[in-house]
Amino acid sequence: MYLAALLIAIPLTSALIAFFAGKRIAPYLSLASGVASLFYFLLLMGSYDVVKNYLSYNTSLSWIPEMRIFFHVGFDAAAVLPLLLTQLIVTLSTLATLVRGNDRNAAYYGLIGLTHAALNGFFMAQNPVTFYLFFEATLIPVYFLVLQYGGPDRRKAVFKFFLYTVFGGLLMLAAIVFLQFHMREHLSLAGWDDFYKNKLDLKYQYWLFAAFFIAFAIKTPLFPFHTWQADLYAQADRPSLMIIAAVMSKMGVFGLIRFDFLFVEAIYRWQYLLIPLCLIGVVYGALVAWRQNDMIRILAYSSFSHLGLIAAGILTMANLGIQGGLFAMLAHGLAAAGLFFVADVLIRRTGTTQLDGISGLAHLQPRLSAYFFVIVLSAIGLPLTCGFVGEFYLLWCIAEYKPYLAMFGGLTLILGAAYLLRLYQKTMFGKSPEQGTFQGLSLSEDYVLIVIGLLVIVLGFFPIHWIGLGQYAFRFMNHLPAN
């Protein structure tokens, strides 16, 4: 009955304890909760039968009975990959803080735990109100994480981020309130499955979808709502940035998957506009990333660019797009976490975020450079890494929609290679600094990189079981008339 809720309860409890635990215990408590959630998640996944019980481990409570508002979380096919990503990245990000000279206080780990709980809730939410609750709930700990532990210009950056996101959230809230009243009779405890059966008038669909889309476009971000992103990333505390960039950036596109089956007609009507818009972001982000000299900004724009492709794939409303979108979320999450972590390793050692300040580390750190390279390969979508499979599906469905758009969006293959190899070469290649000035990888750093590197390769060779889940999420399309 409460099996799904337990996945929220574990990090939440540990977060609450962490706030009051000492500075010594909190990191390990947080790590333990991350590992526990990961294993608990794997346990749930192992006994999850997507064919028999699409929606499993339901936890549903009556929240405001007069308005038929329920708190409802559960485990379904669409949620599996994002949940896996969340458990992995939160654990790795906690591990990433466990380095020499770590002076983060207990509250930091408490906030990480709250973020974790909120993210788990978000991906497992089974109705719009619960979805909205967790959508906003993630905002608060992240707001404080950046504000308390970020860089010198954090106030401005956080402010910008907060305004954007809150605005998007408000639009979504309005839409959800409308939905709630409009569909009151049709809401049930059966989760999204029943929810999608609602028929919405086209005139409502337009407005509601616009509200949702803008909220998600801001959150992801998609062009042209992206300008908060690089500023925020540049200021954020880097281990927590792993969570922000790898998992939180997926909330928007995940929301698109959750709601697109309700707005099928509206999306079909606007596809011709929205997909190119997303793809403009792909090229825009790639071009800007290519011209940056700040590692974090390169990665921020890279993330913006890749997510545009995911959104475009999802908006094609094709089976491939949903499968590829979900898988690409996982792939991008792993790569982004890995890249931001490598950036963290480099910045902590060299004290600079600028490319000019770092060079020739391959001689001194062959292992670091090898891990870094594998992660870069996945980020540029080389076959036999997981990045390829996701990108392949996304471009595939875009090509079936309009081949020339696949050519345009596929420019990310070329530009992505250009800017990520530039980043790699500038830091790893070239003249090496004096021997001994660069401290080797610590054990915890090694673990983070090994886990990400191995997963990238293994999922590249054997993606089928993971990517296949997407088609179960897609079956809701069948309730609805095709184009």
Place this chain on the structure above:
Amino acid sequence: MNPELILHLILWPPLAGFLINGILGNHMPKWLVSAIACCAPLLSFTASAVAFSQLAGQATTVKLYTWFVGEGSAIVDFSFLIDNLSMVMLFVVTGVGTLIHVYSIGYMAEDRGFHRFFAYLNLFVFFMLLLVLGSNLVVLFAGWEGVGLCSFLLIGFWYDNLEYNKAATKAFVMNRIGDLAFLVAIFLTIYTTGAVSFADVHDTMSNDVQLNDPAYIAISLLFFIGVCGKSAQIPLFTWLPDAMAGPTPVSALIHAATMVTAGIYLIARMHFMYDLVPVTQLVIGITGCLTALVAATIALKQNDIKKILAYSTVSQLGFMAVALAVGAYITAIFHLVTHAFFKALLFLGAGSVIHGLHGEQDIRRMGGLRKKMRWTYGVMLVGTLAIAGLPPLSGFFSKDEILMAAHSHNIGFFIALALASAFTAWYMFRMFASVFHGAFRGKDATWDHVHEAPWSMRGPLVVLAVLSVAGGLLGLPAVTGQSHRLYKFLVPSIVQGRVSASHAFEFALWGISLVVILALLVICFKRYGSSGPSEPSVTPSLFERLLVNKYFIDEIYERLLVRPLKMAGSWLMHRGDYGIIDRVVHFPGKVVESGAFALRNLQDGRLSSYLLYSAVALLVFLTLFLIF
């Protein structure tokens, strides 16, 4: 032995070699590293021989597992096809590959990246095997991108040098332009035929008799753009000369014998489609002719020994492309094989020269090396004559066949290629005479240290020299009354008629090419034999300037593509993000702020006002959105 076991034995040794040397190589002695590295392709070669003896003539597909499933019938298996075409490629890749591995032991002996080098080389062989064995387009694509990756790693092998890094990135990015087209071609193939494996695509397409179906034109052209990237055809060839930054064995293996011929292989593999689209064939033919001519003329004026060979490779790939264009797929493969022999030989010979001269690559500072490097001299002579097309060396037969095939289809192609052949003989003799004849023009100190290569390098050279001489036996022309072995072997995989011409024409061709080659030989030795290439004249003619500057193609790309894109990137950041978007978001706020200056005191904290401004701004966006 069952096919699956054979496949495993072919495919995995190089990957294992990569993993062992890549992970543990640092802690192993050099002899062990080189033993593992050389055994890996040798094992694959042996297994290929087993495959040849057991499976020849029958196409065998081995499915390992399902990689992923797209929509409908497009199931992408991790599966492999051993047929006669892939077998030929297997022998080239593992055979020449093994020789080059052995050669590298001597060549890279002093390098501190010894184990890294061999790890990359093994990884390259693995991806190349994936490429030639893949039974569907996606596995082939995986190998295709993988070899590009290894090419990147090996071009930039000496990564301290920023120029080399640039060359590596250039190669990778230019290849990726082709790869994007390749990828879209895969999608369109799946879309039109519903299939992804070669066998299924073939079955669907062979039902089609309609020529120039627009969908097929699009697909075949897109594939050809991919080929232009990988096989260095105009307009995507400029990465290959720069790729010479890598160690010379890399140039021999990747940038001459195997990887750059992957495009030729791809079209031969998809020949059933190209037979249906004469339009594309014409495009390929024109591109091939232009490539052959442009690269050959550039090679006339180059002074870097490796660059000459690189442009020569580009030019020869143009020859192969023309052969594909006129439907002589087997001829293209024939030239691919002989080219692999003699070009690998030439590169390795050049490597031996560079090694002997301690890194000198400029032929203006060479000369007279025949006295000190007898073996190298001998094998290079064989290689030079083979590529020039002197009968009865291997290059003669394959090039002759391409010329014949071109002649019977399009006289324009024939003339272009004949001209390019003459240029080929010219630049090769020029290089050869400058390097080995006359007096040494470098520093005396260098001359004293000139030495012949060690046996580990000489051995592979000799084997390749023998192959370059005898390779022609694979495909004797019809006029000799002998059977064309390669044709007979490949016909089960590639349906095509045998290339032939009238006896009179053939004999005329032989006679003329013999006379021209010998004449050029004499002229070149007179001109360059004693004093090497002349210094550029002070007032070069326009044509000379074009050649010396490689037709300014790199500069044109830089001006027309790279710089505008860079500017766009900067502009988008400064003007786009901070200028337009942020200003639009803040604009309503600013208006309210200035307009309501007097009422400012009424406003509470900044947060809410900003919230309001942004809300209004985004509402504007929203409205715009809905209007559209």
